[in-house]
Amino acid sequence: MRYLSLLFASVLPLVASCKTAEALPSSPPASGPGVAVVELFSSEGCSSCPPADEVLSDLVRKGDGRVFPLAFHVDYWDDLGWADPFASAQATARQREYAASFGTSSVFTPQMIVDGTEAFVGSDASHARDAITRALARAPSTRLTVTAERADAQSLRVHYRFDPAPKDGVLRLALVERGLVTRVPRGENAGRTLAHENVVRSFVTVPIHAAEGTAVLPVPSSVDRRRAEVIGYVQSAPRTEGRGVPITAAARTPAP
Template structure:
């Protein structure tokens, strides 16, 4: 399974969220709409919902939360010079951030990201989707400066019944949830990444998003995705 190489404009839309945050469900609806509309239009827009863990001690432990995702948001806070963590936060191509429920800001940032521009080509192929891991081969062009390749498994159509916390009594339907994530130093034009998958992952609703990101300013300079569906 191989995806076509991408070397033009794209939008990587990362959102930092939590099931314990009452203002997050509307933002997650925005993220769902962004991904669905882009899929219907064939646009290279890649949506990722990172569930942070700093809400977990306030009444409800988010089953998708990971301290690594909080650390990722902290890295953005340093790059933006704010030092502030909040949910829901949306980040587009690593350089623009705003409140995730702001549809107008999201539409404008994505439209700007999709303007014609040169990008770092990136191709993913999946020679092995068996068992509890995804084996990915990548090909790209090494950027001039230090950079990493981020690889995320995202899953749509996840329902969670929330018993406590700010969303107590609600059943949350969540899409584009990051179920696994890793970053590797981009020190070659090609390589292999092995990513462990959750035991309850449903491949028909999942995809792998890969994106090249510069160190320092956190700008995303290349991105693509590959479906995990075996259909």
């Protein structure tokens, strides 16, 4: 596992031990009325991250419609020999926001967060399975539906509807792409071929003012729309200080 301490806004990576990923169970998690949004913070520059990437990829392969996996590639390892082609400062900023919501000043990779409130080492498949089961057992406070249409070559127009409209919070919209493969020539993963699923290629936050609306989601030119989809999810205001930001609904739609 790799750690990043946020001290005086500087980046100070520290090294710690990592876990070996185990396969998720072949059967889907226990049934329930809820959804499970699984956010992984990872990097191709981190040697501890490939096992966590495999845990997330296993969720995608299982295809449980109630589970929404997203891989955010952070950029704070990009100066250590290999710049991750999918990394972004936006992903790093999102992880830092989560750190603040958990009452800590540091972030690490690989980190997995389920439903915005349960954070742990991303390669811990058993913890992922249990956290997903707990998330699915919680009834969502609203129902979300999303549809998308092509606005132009660089963007999608995403239509969303809530039933009922959330009383607080925001809508997160992510464009994710499957089947990404990189041959890494340098850095901690030098010589390895890394495979990724549901990498976040674009991400916007939309304030919620009504029961329905429309938002624009950018589409990078390198994205293959045939392997992409839009995932939307609602995050409410934190209910308990230091316990993250709860996710109360989620939905997906293909990227046209």
